[in-house]
Amino acid sequence: MSGGDVVSEYKPEDIEIKWQKKWKDADIFHSEVDESRPKFYCLEMFPYPSGHMHMGHVRNYSIGDSIARFRRLNGFNVLYPMGYDSFGMPAENAAKAVGGHPHNVTWSNIESIRSDLQRMGFSYDWRRELATSDSTYYKWNQWIFLKFHEMGLVERRIAPVNWCDSCDTVLANEQVKNNRCWRCAEEVRQKDMAQWFLKMTTYADELLDSLENIEFPENVKAMQRNWIGRSHGVDIDFPIVDEEEVIRAFTTRPDTIFGVTFVTLAPEHPLCEKLVSGTDFEEEYRELADECARMSEFDRINMLREKKGVFLGRYATNPMTGENVPIYAGNFVVASYGTGAVMAVPGHDQRDFDFAKKYNIPIRQVLSENEGEEPKVTGRAFEGLGWMVNSGREGFDGLFGDEAKQAVIQTLEKENRGKGTVQHRLKDWLLSRQRFWGTPIPFIHCDSCGVVPVPTEDLPVELPLDVVFTEEPSGNPLESHEGFLNTTCPNCSNKAKRETDTMDTFYDSSWYFLRFTDALNDSNPFNKVEADYWMSDGVDLYIGGIEHAVMHLLYARFFTKALRDAGLNDVSEPFSKLVCQGMVNAPTPYCIDCNVEFHVDFDGKKCPTCGVELTSRSAKMSKSLGNTVSPEIMINKFGADTVRLFILFGANPEAGMEWSDSALEANHRQLHQIFGCLKLLDSINDDKGPMDAWLSAKRRINWSKWRGAMFDVKIRESVMISHFDMLSDLQWAIRRGGISRNTLLTHMKEWGQMIYPVTPHLAEEWNQIIGENTLLAESTFPFADRSPTWEELTTTPSVGDDIITLAAESTLRNLIDNARNVKGLAERHTESTITKLVIQTSPEWKIKLMREAIELHLENYDFMKEGQAFIQLHSLFQDEKIRGEVMQYWRMLTIGSKKSRGRVFTLTEGERNLIMSGFNESKYILDAVGFIAEAIDVEEVIVYAAGTGDDIAGKARFAIPLQPGLAFL
């Protein structure tokens, strides 16, 4: 090691660009399959290139980059790629606005976001960069689509679809929120169209069941479970009196069938029409049906505080009892779920209960909350599982829960009046879009052959570049593009038309992680060997926003399974560990009374509605509130490392965090301070230093805690150690007497590695200045790919010693803190100025007694029970002069006070070991008298064990091991 070069000031703009270039020139972040090393696939949800990078991106990718770099240090073969989810409506809309082509808009956006990413220093393997709007990518979208078609997963059918007039497009159910378009918030209407579907429901059960085995946050799992919404139930046929037809009702509670007192149909149910037409009941029914039809789904759900229904004039027969019950149409029954018909059990379903009350329908309780008892009348429905009663049929009363359900299902099935079924809330994926900027669906419409797939050798079906986009909201430009539209049928070679629908962009992102494993492959979507290597056990860390918890993550899981079944890979689950990073918020003016947030222009003003002084609260960064912070400006001002440090120290990845200019500046100062430590290379040249042992011990313990935290992606915790504790420890060591050059260099070398994942540019500069010849980006720890366990740490002799070393020093720290406090008190009690501190350490007998107590404690001795007798028989107790004090001390040691436990229980492991090791407290303090005198500002410090000198001011009685008695004079 050389070191000692002239160290200049920390200038992030210089060093960041310099090291980025060195990394690039050395191709360091390129990774290849290497079976000899453990792999780590670190992936971030790739961005939609909407222009520049925003703070959400910065946070997402800073997390990923620090983990990728950390894993490389640990010897992992890391795959860390980046690309762009570049198809989608915004580019198309932008093209319309400027009269350009979405392709150009997209590419210029990609250029700018790429340069932002590079300026941040993210360690991507740029060779693998991809853009989904590039035909080298979407060609494989089409290829996979044809594969799915072969497998029978693609279906084209007429379907009522959600249509947004303003966006001129079809929306998936998932993209409709409160009956409004998720992008433009325009109201959505229903329209019948021929649509392309992917039969995702085929995988519904596997998607649900395998959630058990993957490391997703619980809330994401819960959301997916709800979304898939599997319910086990039974379809039950209720014959209609005097009619051939039956009403088929779906229920998950067949155990309540004996309590059915009416049947309800959705107003849209075709049977309604049939049953009422031409009867006295028709008019009332029409009113209800019209009312429901008029309302959008959104209104319908919201207005349905009030349950409404009409009797249809007919009766149906309960297949289990033969009893006839009235048939109603009800506004609360959803036509699209189950069969659109409900068997109503007001005794055990609150909605039916409310309905029955309103229309005076009998309520019958057929489940009891307590075994062997009659059901209680409570004024509401008992919806839980219970014991069957009042069934009126043999063999049912007394059955509970699943047993009861099964008994009913079996009977129904035997009598051919029903069938056990599984229902899913999940629907097939409607993926066609009547838009331009997406992957063309590779099919051809031929008048004689029908809808035929494009042969794979003809792929890609490319989007034409010669399209003029205008403001006119005139649908899909492909429909009027002759060059694209006209083709020949691959079967009969007659003239034919291309399909003009394109794919939902969620399709693109459903397999990009697989493409990344072999992104340059031009003969296949990806090679199986590469995919299976990188994807074994899934992507090891996938980081992104919670907003994709359901759609994207579910589609990607579906794709992975479908592609597995197509034989393309062996992997079943794409992501093994998912981290959803929290939002980056910023302060926003806020009116407490009105509960409204305002644009930052209102900062410091009064509420425009109520006139109250506006306060500030944290809100998601958004253009509409004007509280966004531009990463670019911050990087220019403080450097990428400062921005990275701020974003990673501000909060743990999952937590929300608030942008703060002053915290950012403080983090910048912190980097200056760290960098400034390099100047010590010029001033420290000793062979030995009094604090060598301590600093080395602290460094080792810091290092293993830091490493453990990084493995757990607890980045904030690890940054606290690497960027804060390591600095203050070094400062303490120097203040306390100093260290040798060797210790300094070792400290700095390891410190450099620790700051590297989060602030890599600073770290590389640092590493070079301390005289290391290798790039940190190319270094690895000499360790296996895991952190040592606590047992391993504590059984390693040096670590045991380290703990003692640290405990001794923290005793001194505590002493100084305590002395400062007591000095303040003492000053109020004396006229003269304080110049002298007398420290009386614990008398020998207290140490001895504490050791005995520790030994007993380690044997799980019961002090409450036996402690009293033990001390009374103790030889110390026989000395009458100190008997009282012995008793008091013993209680303090082993029992404690009302609020705190005895001292033996509260000693840290280090303190315990320190006392057992025969620590000479007086000597340790004596060695530091100069430092103590300076720290608490007295002229003289005197140290001795209590009893070996005068008891100044009667303070000896306060002295116990590691907590000396203090007297100020």
Add this chain to the structure above:
RNA sequence: GCAGGGGUACCCGAGUGGUCAAAGGGGUUGGGUUUAGGUCCCAAUGCGUAGUGCUUCGCAGGUUCGAAUCCUGUCCCCUGCACCA
């Protein structure tokens, strides 16, 4: 309404039975260093007190020798779902 996550000091945020008046950071205050500046250092930051005390972790109860931590109820905030039979 249902599900999940939260409410900790001036602010952000760690802490999930005793080692907790509660890490760390920001801010503020005081002191030092420096020609200056702060991209420097030290300390204080609930109240009390020549020391082991009191009060505080949304609110109200409870369990316990002991609660920020466990239980019950309650209020508020965030996220997702929404009459799912």
